[in-house]
Amino acid sequence: MMRGFTTAVFLTMILSASVAAQPTVRLTDHVNPFIGTGGHGHTYPGPSLPFGMIQPGPDTRLTGWDGCSGYHYSDSRIFGFSHTHLSGTGIADYADVLVMPATGEVRLNNGSDGRPGYSSAFSHSEEVATPGYYAVTLKDYGIRAELTTTLRAGMHRYAFPQGQPAHVVLDLEHRDKLTEAAIDIVTDREVAGVRRSSSWARDQVVYFVIRFSRPFAGAPAKPSRDAADGTLKRVFHFGTGGEPLLVKVGISAVSVEGARRNLDAEIPAWDFDGVRKAADDAWERELSKIRVDGGSREQRTIFYTALYHAMLTPNVYMDVDGQYRGRDFKVHKADGFTYYSVFSLWDTFRALHPLLTIIDRARTRDFIQTFLRQYEEGGRLPVWELAANETDTMIGYHAVPVIADAIAKGIEGFDVERALKAMKHSADEDRFGLAAYKRHGFIDASDEAEGVSRTLEYAYDDWTIAQVARRLGREDDYARYTVRSQAYQHLFDPSTGFMRPRVEGFWLEPFESREVNNHYTEGNAWHYSFFVPQDVEGLMRLMGGPEKFAANIDALFSADSRTTGREQADITGMIGQYAHGNEPSHHMAYLYAYAGQPWKTQAMVRRILDTLYANDPDGLSGNEDCGQMSAWYILSALGFYAVTPGSTQYVIGSPRFDSATINLENGQRFVVRASGASAGASYIRSARLNDAVHDRSFLEHAAIANGGELTFEMSSTPAPSWGAGGSGRAHEPLAAVATPAPFVATGEPTFRGTQLVTLGNADQDAVIRYTVDGQLPTDASTRYTAPIPVRDDTPDRKLIYLNDGKGRFTVAGTWGVPAWSTRNASVADLNGDGQPDAIAANRPGPSFVCLNKVSGQFGADCMAIPAQSTTTIVAADFNQDGFVDLAVPGRDGGQSQI
Incomplete structure (x- = not known):
């Protein structure tokens, strides 16, 4: 007995010692920064701190779509190390202030043109990247280069081969077009300057200060602004021996002094390893906001790399003293918050910002404070803001749902009344088709490109404004924007089941659901016909009810994956016509839950998680898009997704790990347990929330924010009854307050003789009333019950309607000639009398201008424009002489004219 006991104790001691001897695995060990550097x-x-302002790293590619970040895994040469990089964008910019260590003969050419240059070959076998650290061997020189970073300053360490003359090239001409630059030699260890460039950001400015750990040879005795060979490049020589050369680089958008203060504050010493450790610690703290258990090492690497990518942008855009360059390009100071830049909002409103409302409420508040500063200093909320420039890339006004989502989830610390004012301003402008959207209730194909996508996204954004207005008790605003939020109905064609472009009451023909064209943004009818996140139930009604809606989603995922029409590189990651590589598809797998078929959501979400993400340079199915692609993975792997940002509801999918713990800022923890999930069980058989049965396919934000435990019983086979019926279904109810606009179901826009015109409506219960005398229909007008005979001699009257200020219109008179085949009308003061005049664009035949006598009264005389056959005319003062000119695009072979 005693011997057995002794043996047992001894074995226990050995096992305990063995466990204790194993190194602790940090979460940063699960991050692979090379994921996404290949493919698209x-x-x-390169290294960055969470949301850091500086990103020192290697540049391997100067041009091309897959060179947007400056680096592509398929390349084999490094041009140097620049200090700003964009994560996953579809347009190139940044790569500012490039430095490159070298030995031997000095070359100022970068080598991209085939001539000898300072670039160097490298091998991935000698390349290392971890959060906050990057290292590579430059094979042409035998130099080991290492990089690390703080929030606003980067640090390099170069180990040169002994006996070789070492030098460092500074190249301000790298990549973007320079508009202003200077290199100042401050001392024999410090260089400062500015790089102002034009690319995607039309006017970007970066000030910099560079310090070397030892003096460079040949430095002037006093500050100098000379540059080698008359170029904006400089070479610094450091002899043939000694310890590794350390280089510190601080940047600022404000001034050289700002860059110097940033550098002094964040890297005061020459301690590369200390900076590297601090960077790794910073990432460990951020990644610890979510801890997952179970799954394979590959799956954990995919998860934590996704979390890493989700924390790279937006970027801090202010100096240590709070100064920043605003959207008016003036210098301002942020008091009590951190100012940010790089807002890829068309992408990130969908998943990244909802994720951050859970794990980073403090930064979310600062993002909104930044939005409001940009509204004050730039005149409107950001659309796609980059380095103090509004690029107006993509569509919608998606700062609005980010604000609304934060308000819905209880994030405070900003002026909500001012936020609502800014949100309404974005929605009530007249740019980008908004004037037509407000006038018609949707965007006609003749009004603006990408009209279908714009209408759908504007409608969703308007819904989020309505939610904020309701919370503030603004009933008029709530009613107005709720009506606008149902604009999607006007573009739904019940005969095809798709959202389609309309032209003057007709559906645009021919129609092909897979065609990529200029009526949809980076997509086609499949990709946009399911984008009604604010009113899924309303969309479901239009499509024929839950069963038909679910069948349509089935068709989406099983359709031919080929597209027609324009080539669109963003349409990748295909499952049928679902395109995970681009954002409009990201919510679609979760829509089954609204139709009472959540098990299909579970199966498809798991399929996407397992097949469209990988621990590989080509491990993303499309552009990372500043964290959106990764945020989708994080939320989906946790087991829920925000289909409708601005709502407090998440739709439950299929958790990927046996357990996941979200460590909240309020000190609480929310734990998701799904035993067996990592072994392949993707279906939910039952669930409990804090020990109470949870038979709903959705989850409220408060359940997460308050902390608690959500436990799933997982299965390898579907459980169709869970979350499928009644109140258990995902839902976001929205009362129907708008009726779809009627359309011409049969009939031709142009014809001879007589034809029967059939009218239709997406709402089968809608009542259509019409007139044939040019008057606007009223409740007393003829009710449509049968096809209407129309003759080609029916008067084509052109009328002026006056608004009484309450949305009621009366006819003030006519203008022009009924016989004109007028395709479009525009308005401008052509004779300078202060009265708006009318311009008729006619096809075929000449176009005309008609002068307004007073208050909408027109005489009989109109003047012909010397141009034949057009469908639109634009009025503007093209030569800046104070008179309105006309741009007439020619049709039918005619020459366009001014």
Whole structure:
């Protein structure tokens, strides 16, 4: 007995010692920054701090779509190390202030043109990237280069081969077009300057200060602004021996002094390893906001790399003293918050910002404070803001749902009344088709490109404004924007089941659901016909009810994956016509839950998680898009997704790990347990929330924010009854307050003789009333019950309607000639009398201008424009002489004219 006991104790001691001897695995060990650097991911492997302002790293590619970040895994040469990089964008910019260590003969050419240059070959076998650290061997020189970073300053360490003359090239001409630049030699260890460039950001400015750990040879005795060979490049020589050369680089958008203060505050010493450790610690703290258990090492690497990518942008855009360059390009100071830049909002409103409302409420508040500063200093909320420039890339006004989502989830610390004012301002402008959207209730194909996508996204954004207005008790605003939020109905064609472009009451023909064209944004009818996140139940009604709606989603995922029409590189990651590589598809797998078929959501979400993400340079199915692609993975792997940002509801999918713990800022923890999930069980058989049965396919934000435990019983086979019926279904009810606009179901826009015109409506219960005398229909007008005979001699009257200020219109008179085949009318003061005049664009035949006598009264005389056959005319003062000119695009072979 005693011997057995002794043996047992001894074995226990050995096992305990063995466990204790194993190194602790940090979460940063699970991050692979090379994921997304191949294929079309457009990520970069260089170091950055969470949301950091500086991103020192290697540049391997100067041009091309897959060179947007400056680095692509398929390349074999490095041009140097620049200090700003964009993560996963579809347009190139940044790569500012490039430095490159070298030995031997000095070359100022970068080598991209085939001539000898300072670039160097490298091998991935000698390349390392971890959060906050990057290292590579430059094979042409035998130099080991290492990089690390703080929030606003980067640090390099170069180990040169002994006996070789070492030098460092500074190249301000790298990549973007320079508009202003200077290199100042401050001392024999410090260089400062500015790089102002034009690319995607039309006017970007970066000030910099560079310090070397030892003096460079040949430095002037006093500050100098000379540059080698008359170029904006400089070479610094450091002899043939000694310890590794350390280089510190601080940047600022404000001034050289700002860059110097940033550098002094964040890297005061020459301690590369200390900076590297601090960077790794910073990432460990951020990644610890979510801890997952179970799954394979590959799956954990995919998860934590996704979390890493989700924390790279937006970027801090202010100096240590709070100064920043605003949207008016003036210098301002942020008091009590951190100012940010790089807002890829068309992408990130969908998943990244909802994720951050859970794990980073403090930064979310600062993002909104930044939005409001940009509204004050730039005149409107950001659309796609980059380095103090509004690029107006993509569509919608998606700062609005980010604000609304934060308000819905209880994030405070900003002026909500001012926020609502800014949101309404974005919605009530007249740019980008909004004037037509407000006038018609949707955007006609003749009004603006991408009209279908714009209408759908504007309608969703308007819904989020309505929610904020309701919370503030603004009933008029709530009613107005709720009506606008149902604009999607006007573009739904019940005969095809798709959202389609309309032209003057007709559906645009021919129609092909897979065609990529200029009526949809980076997509086609499949990709946009399911984008009604604010009113899924309303969309479901239009499509024929839950069963038909679910069948349509089935068709989406099983359709031919080929597209027609324009080539669109963003349409990738295909499952049928679902395109995970681009954002409009990201919510679609979760829509089954609204139709009472959540098990299909579970199966498809798991399929996407397992097949469209990988621990590989080509491990993303499309552009990372500043964290959106990764945020989708994080939320979906946790087991829920925000289909409708601005709502408090998440739709439950299929958790990927046996357990996941979200460590909240309020000190609470929310734990998701799904035993067996990592072993392949993707279906939910039952669930409990804090020990109470949870038979709903959705989850409220408060359940997460308050902390608690959500436990799933997982299964390898579907459980169709869970979350499928009644109140258990995902839902976001929205009362129907708008009726779809009627359309011409049969009939031709142009014809001879007589034809029967059939009218239709997406709402089968809608009542259509019409007139044939040019008057606007009223409740007393003829009710449509049968096809209407129309003759080609029916008067084509052109009328002026006056608004009484309450949305009621009366006819003030006519203008022009009924016989004109007028395709479009525009308005401008052509004779300078202060009265708006009318311009008729006619096809076929000449176009005319008609002068307004007073208050909408027109005489009989109109003047012909010397141009034949057009469908639109634009009025503007093209030569700046104070008179309105006309741009007439020619049709039918005619020459366009001014």
